[in-house]
Every structure is written in C-alpha cells, then in structure tokens.
Amino acid sequence: MRHLMSPLDLSRAELEQLMDLADDIKLHPDVYSEKCHGKKLATCFYEPSTRTRLSFEAAMLNLGGSVLGFSSADSSSAAKGESVSDTIRVISSYADICAMRHPKEGAPLVASQRSLIPVINAGDGGHQHPTQTLTDLFTIRSLRGEIKDLTIGLCGDLKFGRTVHSLINALVRYPGIKFVLISPEELRVPEYIREDVLDKNGFEYKEVDSLDNVMGELDILYMTRVQRERFFNEEDYIRLKDFFILTKEKMHLAKKDMMVLHPLPRVNEIAVDVDDDPRAMYFEQARNGVFIRMALILTLLELV
Ligand code: NCD
Numbered sequence: 009m010r011h012l013m014s015p016l017d018l019s020r021a022e023l024e025q026l027m028d029l030a031d032d033i034k035l036h037p038d039v040y041s042e043k044c045h046g047k048k049l050a051t052c053f054y055e056p057s058t059r060t061r062l063s064f065e066a067a068m069l070n071l072g073g074s075v076l077g078f079s080s081a082d083s084s085s086a087a088k089g090e091s092v093s094d095t096i097r098v099i100s101s102y103a104d105i106c107a108m109r110h111p112k113e114g115a116p117l118v119a120s121q122r123s124l125i126p127v128i129n130a131g132d133g134g135h136q137h138p139t140q141t142l143t144d145l146f147t148i149r150s151l152r153g154e155i156k157d158l159t160i161g162l163c164g165d166l167k168f169g170r171t172v173h174s175l176i177n178a179l180v181r182y183p184g185i186k187f188v189l190i191s192p193e194e195l196r197v198p199e200y201i202r203e204d205v206l207d208k209n210g211f212e213y214k215e216v217d218s219l220d221n222v223m224g225e226l227d228i229l230y231m232t233r234v235q236r237e238r239f240f241n242e243e244d245y246i247r248l249k250d251f252f253i254l255t256k257e258k259m260h261l262a263k264k265d266m267m268v269l270h271p272l273p274r275v276n277e278i279a280v281d282v283d284d285d286p287r288a289m290y291f292e293q294a295r296n297g298v299f300i301r302m303a304l305i306l307t308l309l310e311l312v
Pocket of ligand 1: 131137232272
C-alpha cells in the first residue's frame with residue numbers, strides 16, 4: 009500500500025505516468041467515469057480549504073465513487089482531543105482512501121503509519137503540499153510540452169508557503185531549471201530548503217526582493233499569498249501582505265509567453281485585471297487539479 013506525503017514519494021518516471029494518465033482522463037473522461045464504482049474517499053480536513061478538498065471530491069465523484077468526510081477540526085472528534093492516529097484507524101474501516109489536511113507539520117505522516125488505507129497529504133502546516141505540486145507540474149507540462157530549461161520565479165511568502173516548498177523539492181529533479189526566489193527578507197525560503205534541497209543538488213538559484221528587476225527573465229511566475237494563519241503577530245502580516253502586487257502594468261515587463269501561476273486563494277497579490285491576460289493560467293491550473301487527482305486516486309487504489 010502506498011501513501012503520498014511528498015512529491016519525492018514518486019519517481020520521475022511515475023510522475024510522467026501520472027501526468028500521462030491525467031492527460032488521457034482530460035481527453036476521454038467517459039472512459040473513467042465508473043472506475044471507482046463502489047469506492048469511497050474520506051476527506052479529513054482540519055484546516056480551511058476550497059480547491060483542494062472540493063477538487064478531491066470532484067475527482068472521486070467523476071470516477072463514479074463516493075465521498076465522506078469533515079471540513080474543519082471543530083466538526084470532528086479532534087475537538088474532543090482524539091489523535092489523528094485513532095481517527096485514521098477508524099476511518100480505515102469506512103473508506104478506501106483518505107486525503108488529509110492538517111495545521112501540524114507531519115500529522116498526515118503520523119496518520120499514514122497507523123492507516124489501513126492509502127493516505128494523501130493534502131497540506132501539512134507550512135511543510136508540504138504534494139498534490140498542489142502535481143497540479144503545478146501537470147499545468148507546466150501541458151502548456152510547455154515538457155518540464156525543462158525554464159527560469160521559474162517563486163514570489164511572495166516563500167517561508168510559510170508549503171506549495172513553494174513542495175514545488176522546489178519536485179523541480180530540482182528536472183533538467184535546466186533555474187529558480188529566482190523573490191521575497192522580502194523575512195519571508196525567504198527556509199534554510200532546510202536552501203541547504204538540503206538547493207545547495208545539496210548544486211542547484212542554480214538567486215534570491216531577490218524586487219519583482220520588477222527580474223520580471224523580464226522569467227518563463228514562469230509562481231505567485232503566492234502571504235500565509236496570514238502562520239504568522240505569530242498581525243502587525244508583521246499587515247506590514248508584509250502587500251509587498252508584491254502583480255498588476256497589468258507589471259505584466260508589460262514580462263516575456264510574451266511568461267506563464268503566471270498561483271495555487272490560489274489569491275488575496276491582493278495579483279490585481280484582478282491581470283486575469284484577462286492570456287498569460288494568466290491560475291484558473292486553468294485549478295481546473296487541472298481535478299484531472300491529476302483523478303489520476304492519483306486511480307494509481308493509489310491500483311485501478312490502472
Ligand atoms: C494553498 C495551500 O493550502 O497551501 N492552497 C491550495 O491548496 N490551493 C495555498 C494557500 O493557501 O495560499
């Protein structure tokens with residue numbers, strides 16, 4: 009039985025297989041509409057979510073399966089003090105696969121160790137978010153044909169943004185990728201990502217605090233929200249929240265085919281008028297999240 013805690017749980021070849029499957033699902037959804045008949049997905053979300061939870065649920069429903077679950081810690085027995093280990097042990101007898109989001113880093117991993125069904129990490133604190141990374145890789149591959157020779161700007165809250173951590177982890181395995189890490193000093197990527205992932209792999213990257221100065225170099229701009237819920241005090245959040253705002257005017261500085269991605273939700277960091285720019289791909293990215301999650305569910309349930 010396999011779980012998904014980090015994008016590194018999948019080899020490069022497995023990632024390609026998963027994306028090939030997602031491509032096929034996107035083209036021929038009818039072929040897959042009954043593949044999970046009789047199977048159940050449990051969504052155990054101890055933290056707010058719109059896209060991740062609903063795209064998992066849509067994915068399972070599109071496969072002909074059913075879903076059950078909870079969408080906040082308050083509405084589960086966590087409010088009574090139950091551990092994730094006990095919760096998953098019980099849910100193992102109600103469902104066939106589980107997607108879990110938790111504010112504590114490592115909680116889905118702890119759950120997976122007690123689980124009798126595959127567990128997918130749907131975001132654990134400021135740590136990892138592997139299915140967002142699958143969505144991001146799938147979107148890049150769909151738009152560029154392959155993931156290769158790209159300068160990728162990661163902008164915003166690189167300290168607490170788990171989507172950024174997972175994406176860096178995954179992308180260091182692809183050829184010709186360069187990172188431009190764009191953040192205020194206080195929100196730089198954590199040291200463990202710099203040392204254990206980037207430096208250890210001899211990876212090319214630079215850290216800057218101006219978006220305008222690097223805009224013209226980028227093939228992909230991955231914007232992120234300042235992660236308010238992970239700040240220790242509101243003053244710091246207020247000071248940093250509008251540090252970078254991508255506007256229509258700024259888009260003039262970018263390459264004609266630069267792609268703008270964002271895991272969403274957006275707060276202020278992308279002005280709404282950027283949405284009409286054909287380079288704004290974040291809504292397409294969110295749509296892709298359903299196909300890649302369908303491919304993941306089929307793979308972990310060994311139905312392909
Ligand atoms: C992200 C997350 O939850 O980490 N959202 C998502 O799953 N698409 C990004 C965020 O909340 O900023």
